[in-house]
Amino acid sequence: MIILAIAIHILCAVIWVGGMFFAYVCLRPSVPGIEPPPERLKLWSRVFSRFFTWVWIAIAGLLASAYWMVLVEFGGHAEIDLHVHLMEGTGWLMMGIFGFLYFRVWPKFRTAVAEGNMPLGVKKLAVIRKLVATNLAIGLITVVLGVTGRYWG
Numbered sequence: 114m115i116i117l118a119i120a121i122h123i124l125c126a127v128i129w130v131g132g133m134f135f136a137y138v139c140l141r142p143s144v145p146g147i148e149p150p151p152e153r154l155k156l157w158s159r160v161f162s163r164f165f166t167w168v169w170i171a172i173a174g175l176l177a178s179a180y181w182m183v184l185v186e187f188g189g190h191a192e193i194d195l196h197v198h199l200m201e202g203t204g205w206l207m208m209g210i211f212g213f214l215y216f217r218v219w220p221k222f223r224t225a226v227a228e229g230n231m232p233l234g235v236k237k238l239a240v241i242r243k244l245v246a247t248n249l250a251i252g253l254i255t256v257v258l259g260v261t262g263r264y265w266g
Contacts, residue, residue, distance in 0.1 A: 115186050118178040125174035126259070129207075130252035132164050133245050141242065154234045158226045161241070165215060172208055179204070196262020203255040207248050214244045 140160065147153045179201065187193050222237035224230075 115182065118182050118186070121174050122178040122182070125171040125178070126252075126256060129168055129171040129175075130249065130256060132167060133249040133252060136160065136164065137242070137245055137249055151229070151231050154226045154231060154238065157238055157241075158223055161219065162223075165219065168211060168215075172211070175204060194262060194265075196258050196265060200255055200258050200262070203251050203258065207251050207255070210244055210248050210251075214241060214248075218244065 144153050144156060147156060183190060183193055183197065183201075187197070190198075218237055218240050222234055222241060225234035225237060
């Protein structure tokens, strides 16, 4: 079961962090070439709509696999190493940032795009971009914690 839990955990992390990397590093610089400009916001709305579904699935898989490993395999929070505590903290921080993005910023962006309010859409997209960049940085740190932590001491 531990192999399955680790596999689920790694795949969910790759989906979430890799998706943010792709969106921020590859897709974002490519979008300005799309004309007319309102089509750019429509593209982002479609992309986020699909990606955010996968983020929710990834979060569920990360939480289920992480807490199963901590509680069943590792003997509870008192028995886990520092890097696991740090991963848990950064994971919850990422989920909080995503929750803010999804429940506060995303609906305003989606509505602005649907109603053709491009100035508001551009403003909300800028907020989304900053939140994704922040979560990407935290996600990359979390991956490094997870991979290197057991070798710390």
